[in-house]
Amino acid sequence: MSYKKGKIYIVGxxxxxxxxxxxxxxxxxxxxxxxxxxxxxxKLVEDLLKNKSVISSGMRKEIDRCKKALEYAKKGNIVSLIxxxxxxxxxxxxxxxxxxxxxxxxxxxxxxxGVTAANAAAACLGAPLMHDYAVISxxxxxxxxxxxxxxxECAAKGDFIIxxxxxxxxxxxxxxxxxxxxxxxYKDKDTPVGIVRNAKREGEQIILTTLDKMLENKIDxxxxxxxxxxxxxxxxxxxxxxxxxxx
Amino acid sequence: MSYKKGKIYIVGxxxxxxxxxxxxxxxxxxxxxxxxxxxxxxKLVEDLLKNKSVISSGMRKEIDRCKKALEYAKKGNIVSLIxxxxxxxxxxxxxxxxxxxxxxxxxxxxxxxGVTAANAAAACLGAPLMHDYAVISxxxxxxxxxxxxxxxECAAKGDFIIxxxxxxxxxxxxxxxxxxxxxxxYKDKDTPVGIVRNAKREGEQIILTTLDKMLENKIDxxxxxxxxxxxxxxxxxxxxxxxxxxx
Numbered sequence: 353m354s355y356k357k358g359k360i361y362i363v364g365x366x367x368x369x370x371x372x373x374x375x376x377x378x379x380x381x382x383x384x385x386x387x388x389x390x391x392x393x394x395k396l397v398e399d400l401l402k403n404k405s406v407i408s409s410g411m412r413k414e415i416d417r418c419k420k421a422l423e424y425a426k427k428g429n430i431v432s433l434i435x436x437x438x439x440x441x442x443x444x445x446x447x448x449x450x451x452x453x454x455x456x457x458x459x460x461x462x463x464x465x466g467v468t469a470a471n472a473a474a475a476c477l478g479a480p481l482m483h484d485y486a487v488i489s490x491x492x493x494x495x496x497x498x499x500x501x502x503x504x505e506c507a508a509k510g511d512f513i514i515x516x517x518x519x520x521x522x523x524x525x526x527x528x529x530x531x532x533x534x535x536x537x538y539k540d541k542d543t544p545v546g547i548v549r550n551a552k553r554e555g556e557q558i559i560l561t562t563l564d565k566m567l568e569n570k571i572d573x574x575x576x577x578x579x580x581x582x583x584x585x586x587x588x589x590x591x592x593x594x595x596x597x598x599x
Numbered sequence: 600m601s602y603k604k605g606k607i608y609i610v611g612x613x614x615x616x617x618x619x620x621x622x623x624x625x626x627x628x629x630x631x632x633x634x635x636x637x638x639x640x641x642k643l644v645e646d647l648l649k650n651k652s653v654i655s656s657g658m659r660k661e662i663d664r665c666k667k668a669l670e671y672a673k674k675g676n677i678v679s680l681i682x683x684x685x686x687x688x689x690x691x692x693x694x695x696x697x698x699x700x701x702x703x704x705x706x707x708x709x710x711x712x713g714v715t716a717a718n719a720a721a722a723c724l725g726a727p728l729m730h731d732y733a734v735i736s737x738x739x740x741x742x743x744x745x746x747x748x749x750x751x752e753c754a755a756k757g758d759f760i761i762x763x764x765x766x767x768x769x770x771x772x773x774x775x776x777x778x779x780x781x782x783x784x785y786k787d788k789d790t791p792v793g794i795v796r797n798a799k800r801e802g803e804q805i806i807l808t809t810l811d812k813m814l815e816n817k818i819d820x821x822x823x824x825x826x827x828x829x830x831x832x833x834x835x836x837x838x839x840x841x842x843x844x845x846x
Contacts, residue, residue, distance in 0.1 A: 494842055592696045593693060
């Protein structure tokens with residue numbers, strides 16, 4: 353790919369380990385003069401940042417980071433705005449584009465996709481996402497809780513495999529309990545559940561359990577929780593949802 | 600990663616272009632002695648296959664390919680079984696694991712994740728998957744159509760962004776029409792729709808339209824259709840779903 357002065361690349365790093373970052377994400381960072389990101393993600397690519405301007409900031413500074421990206425792009429820099437996973441899934445891509453579109457900016461932005469947390473977690477578990485699935489964030493910081501509850505209800509009723517992002521934080525403990533209760537209205541208590549912490553990066557932890565017992569395990573913001581559909585099973589340490597082939 | 604004799608690597612190639620294949624997928628193919636895959640996907644990595652045993656076959660030969668993989672792994676070979684996108688999303692990962700688990704095989708298998716078609720398509724469109732989304736395949740070859748209809752209904756009712764895989768083929772023309780009708784019960788006719796053909800590979804085509812008009816465009820098996828939620832908008836050629844930040 354050719355990189356353009358005054359353009360913003362919105363880069364998904366994937367789950368964290370370099371082996372799972374797409375070559376174009378690596379190249380965008382290498383070619384960029386300015387790298388902007390959440391401090392934890394900046395650390396993941398620290399070795400690539402020599403001789404670059406690096407702007408890192410903390411949580412809830414997402415809008416500031418996008419505004420910085422725009423400011424530096426306007427000055428003619430090649431800018432990479434980095435996100436973990438896929439930048440287009442609860443990541444920086446939407447916010448950056450919203451800001452550009454709001455001010456009808458002529459600054460170009462390109463999204464470079466990555467391996468999402470859900471897909472990384474699934475690869476750790478076996479093959480739980482082999483059929484129709486729903487991805488839901490339990491964070492009600494930016495979304496009304498009623499909307500999230502309704503989505504959990506609809507996804508469970510539709511017998512989707514469900515991937516929960518942001519399942520629990522220090523300040524949000526009840527959401528995952530409510531989510532489980534709603535799912536139990538439609539899903540059997542023995543429905544397989546996979547809990548993956550730090551999928552495909554340092555400190556990976558994999559737990560296989562059931563909807564009944566899932567809350568007995570550690571769940572936090574570094575965790576993705578995958579709840580099976582009515583066909584999902586666990587055997588020999590693998591969680592698998594059949595696609596329907598007669599094997 | 601260290602590669603093991605007699606092990607099966609289930610490899611997602613990503614959307615097609617080498618820039619979007621994760622380094623570990625490339626390495627698995629390079630280290631494997633036997634490569635097995637659908638012929639179209641084998642072509643995508645042809646330059647990597649010198650001095651390897653290559654087994655390619657056509658559509659609907661998925662079970663045969665998995666059995667071949669097992670046969671070669673049992674003989675002590677390093678085997679890569681390849682899938683496009685992410686091998687764990689409607690790909691080869693589930694079938695391969697099902698076969699191993701069914702015969703309680705002691706052959707190991709590892710899933711190497713990739714960029715899914717949905718995420719590749721989203722990156723082409725802008726940032727449509729910034730909020731909760733559902734992934735649904737319209738193929739009723741292996742799934743009862745009533746199940747699929749119910750899922751479309753539930754996903755639409757829950758105001759999910761919806762990604763449709765396998766939306767239409769020569770033999771399946773009606774499914775996308777029915778899907779659209781169901782979605783129109785819950786989603787506005789002006790809901791933005793992105794149609795991406797050959798996302799992030801040769802021949803990429805991007806169409807931005809609405810739920811009302813989506814069927815006026817070419818849709819086939821190489822296409823992913825992304826239908827927005829109630830907040831999704833299109834502006835300056837980008838399809839974006841707001842995450843909820845006040846930009």
